[in-house]
Amino acid sequence: VTPRAARPARSLKGQLLFVVLVTTLVAVLVALGAMVAYDVRLYQKSWEADIRTQAELLGRTTAPALQFDDPQVARENLGLLRYRPGIRAAAIYDQGGARFAEFVAPGAGLALPALPGADGSSFEGGDLVVFQRIVADDRILGTVYLRAAYDLVPRLASYLGIALVAAGLAMAIAYLLSARLQRIVSQPILTIGAVARGAAEDGDYSLRVDKPGDDEIGRLAESFNALMAETQRRTRDLETTIAELGVEIRERTAAELEVSRLNAELEQRVQDRTEQYRVANRELEAFCYSVSHDLRAPLRAIHGFSKVLIGDFPDGLPASARDALSRIIAAAERMGHLIEDLLRLSQVSRGELSRQPTDLAEVATQVVAALRAGEPDREVEVQIWDGMPADADPRLVRTALENLIGNAWKFTSKTARPRIEVGCLRDGGRRVYFVRDNGAGFDMEFADKLFGPFQRLHRADEYPGTGIGLATVARVVLKHGGRIWAEAQEGRGAVFYFTLERDDDGAATAAGHGARSEGVTT
Amino acid sequence: VKTRRRSLAAGASGALRALAGLAVALAAAAPPGAAAAPVQAPEEAIKAAYVFNFGSYVDWPASAFATPESELVVAVVAAEEVAVELETAAAGRTVAGRPVRVLRLREDDEVPAAHVLFVGRAAARALPGLLESLGDRPTLAVTETEGALGSGSAINFVVEGDRVRFDIAPAAAERRGLKVSARLLSVARRVVEGAT
Numbered sequence: 001v002t003p004r005a006a007r008p009a010r011s012l013k014g015q016l017l018f019v020v021l022v023t024t025l026v027a028v029l030v031a032l033g034a035m036v037a038y039d040v041r042l043y044q045k046s047w048e049a050d051i052r053t054q055a056e057l058l059g060r061t062t063a064p065a066l067q068f069d070d071p072q073v074a075r076e077n078l079g080l081l082r083y084r085p086g087i088r089a090a091a092i093y094d095q096g097g098a099r100f101a102e103f104v105a106p107g108a109g110l111a112l113p114a115l116p117g118a119d120g121s122s123f124e125g126g127d128l129v130v131f132q133r134i135v136a137d138d139r140i141l142g143t144v145y146l147r148a149a150y151d152l153v154p155r156l157a158s159y160l161g162i163a164l165v166a167a168g169l170a171m172a173i174a175y176l177l178s179a180r181l182q183r184i185v186s187q188p189i190l191t192i193g194a195v196a197r198g199a200a201e202d203g204d205y206s207l208r209v210d211k212p213g214d215d216e217i218g219r220l221a222e223s224f225n226a227l228m229a230e231t232q233r234r235t236r237d238l239e240t241t242i243a244e245l246g247v248e249i250r251e252r253t254a255a256e257l258e259v260s261r262l263n264a265e266l267e268q269r270v271q272d273r274t275e276q277y278r279v280a281n282r283e284l285e286a287f288c289y290s291v292s293h294d295l296r297a298p299l300r301a302i303h304g305f306s307k308v309l310i311g312d313f314p315d316g317l318p319a320s321a322r323d324a325l326s327r328i329i330a331a332a333e334r335m336g337h338l339i340e341d342l343l344r345l346s347q348v349s350r351g352e353l354s355r356q357p358t359d360l361a362e363v364a365t366q367v368v369a370a371l372r373a374g375e376p377d378r379e380v381e382v383q384i385w386d387g388m389p390a391d392a393d394p395r396l397v398r399t400a401l402e403n404l405i406g407n408a409w410k411f412t413s414k415t416a417r418p419r420i421e422v423g424c425l426r427d428g429g430r431r432v433y434f435v436r437d438n439g440a441g442f443d444m445e446f447a448d449k450l451f452g453p454f455q456r457l458h459r460a461d462e463y464p465g466t467g468i469g470l471a472t473v474a475r476v477v478l479k480h481g482g483r484i485w486a487e488a489q490e491g492r493g494a495v496f497y498f499t500l501e502r503d504d505d506g507a508a509t510a511a512g513h514g515a516r517s518e519g520v521t522t
Numbered sequence: 523v524k525t526r527r528r529s530l531a532a533g534a535s536g537a538l539r540a541l542a543g544l545a546v547a548l549a550a551a552a553p554p555g556a557a558a559a560p561v562q563a564p565e566e567a568i569k570a571a572y573v574f575n576f577g578s579y580v581d582w583p584a585s586a587f588a589t590p591e592s593e594l595v596v597a598v599v600a601a602e603e604v605a606v607e608l609e610t611a612a613a614g615r616t617v618a619g620r621p622v623r624v625l626r627l628r629e630d631d632e633v634p635a636a637h638v639l640f641v642g643r644a645a646a647r648a649l650p651g652l653l654e655s656l657g658d659r660p661t662l663a664v665t666e667t668e669g670a671l672g673s674g675s676a677i678n679f680v681v682e683g684d685r686v687r688f689d690i691a692p693a694a695a696e697r698r699g700l701k702v703s704a705r706l707l708s709v710a711r712r713v714v715e716g717a718t
Contacts, residue, residue: 067575070709137578
């Protein structure tokens with residue numbers, strides 16, 4: 001795969017170029033510096049040797065002038081120096097150190113030293129100064145003084161010019177060469193950079209770099225290709241994983257939709273079934289009502305005609321027939337009670353609830369009055385609390401209290417000092433009504449069976465009853481949205497609690513102790 | 523020959539002795555108040571020093587000496603003071619590697635084998651005879667008499683003002699087998715060519 005065209009990365013090229021140029025410059029400067037230093041030293045030495053030779057020569061030439069005291073000759077000898085370029089001043093000192101002859105180059109304007117210095121050369125104000133003793137036959141005749149220009153500055157300046165030209169030339173050549181040669185280094189790196197940029201910007205990991213050689217850059221390219229291959233493989237894996245996850249998520253979503261659809265279907269089915277049950281129940285109740293209602297006419301006939309038989313033939317019937325007729329009459333009466341109870345239960349279920357302010361104390365008082373009227377001989381202590389208002393259906397409440405107080409009346413029949421209490425407790429913002437007695441009570445073990453129809457905890461010959469009363473009460477309470485439960489102890493009496501309002505805060509508001517029975521019947 | 527001396531003071535006692543002879547002549551060239559002490563050296567001392575120096579600029583034929591180390595003999599006629607100065611200057615010194623011996627002669631003495639013959643002014647009359655007696659011997663004749671060069675003298679002292687100078691006739695020296703250095707000619711007052 002061919003990499004895309006490399007964009008100009010000036011930094012790398014520039015840096016390489018910079019390195020090459022700086023290196024070249026340093027190398028050239030060091031080389032030139034060394035050469036200049038060497039040459040300056042050489043120049044100084046040769047110039048010094050030259051001037052000393054000149055001094056020696058001058059000394060030998062002027063020796064006779066000194067020996068024979070001829071300054072004129074010495075001056076003439078010195079005067080020849082004007083043909084020697086570079087000599088700026090010269091002098092001959094005699095044995096005593098006095099100046100014997102002198103020469104100053106035209107225009108030099110130099111002062112000569114009053115006394116000769118020690119043998120040797122030195123630099124003074126940019127000039128080379130040489131003192132040289134004149135010796136003949138091991139005797140010092142005098143001293144030669146020479147002062148020559150030491151043209152270091154112009155020489156250095158010319159060297160500097162050469163150095164500048166050489167450095168410039170070297171830099172130019174280095175620039176041209178490195179501009180070509182640096183491609184060997186920079187081109188592969190730029191290519192790798194371009195490919196990497198392509199990968200980073202477009203996510204295209206399929207690109208590869210041609211391996212430029214077996215050097216470090218070649219290995220870099222190799223590593224880069226390996227990296228790209230690895231990235232490509234991982235990206236592919238990741239994409240596959242993501243696709244798989246997508247499929248899974250879709251499947252899961254579909255499953256969830258299916259579940260909710262099934263739930264809805266189930267709900268629908270439950271509703272349908274509930275509706276069916278309600279219809280069936282209503283039909284059943286209607287049936288029950290009509291059956292009960294229709295049973296009463298033939299029952300009344302059986303009862304009536306049995307009585308007629310006994311009344312019309314007080315003596316004409318054998319004792320066994322009379323006994324059978326009495327049993328028929330008793331059974332018919334029981335059946336009549338049963339039918340009445342069934343009808344009442346049915347009425348409770350069928351009738352519409354019409355709530356209105358009702359005083360339970362008043363209702364209870366009327367019920368107790370009816371009971372006392374039925375059995376005037378019984379001595380029962382009844383206590384009814386004052387003021388038990390309720391928002392309830394008075395007809396249904398009456399039915400409920402008739403059953404509850406009737407039960408209390410009935411189950412206290414064998415108690416020594418029977419006592420019945422009807423009252424109302426406050427539980428939070430809710431009223432809990434109760435009916436208490438000190439009668440037979442019951443075993444709390446069977447408390448959950450209390451409110452089912454035809455459930456009896458006592459034998460019929462002990463306490464007569466149909467077993468429908470508490471079922472009717474439960475239904476009244478349920479119809480009001482309330483609850484009913486009981487507490488009892490065998491032989492010590494029972495308490496029945498009920499409410500007539502819907503529980504707003506759930507079961508926690510119950511009286512808190514004893515058995516509970518909710519939604520006893522349907 | 524290249525001999526270095528650090529200073530004049532290191533020039534040893536010989537240099538100091540020569541200084542006395544040169545001082546007068548140098549004082550003229552020295553600026554007033556210069557370091558060189560203006561010691562008034564007698565004319566004889568200067569002449570003695572010059573005679574001494576001539577030895578450095580004249581080559582004698584090898585036959586004139588027995589060995590390379592043989593002494594240079596300077597004969598002095600009728601110039602006692604010059605002879606004294608020469609003896610003083612010659613003590614411990616060499617000329618071209620040779621020690622110097624001074625011989626005192628009277629004007630009627632026979633001239634022995636000498637390398638330099640100095641004839642004083644007092645013997646001016648006897649001068650031609652003395653020079654004649656030298657014959658072809660390699661002897662440098664030095665005189666201080668006017669016109670002596672015409673009598674066969676090679677070098678003749680002349681006093682100009684307070685300076686001692688000399689005239690030279692190289693031909694007279696060459697006739698006796700001597701070679702006079704051109705450097706010596708350059709400091710002569712007058713070089714006489716073609717003399718007898």
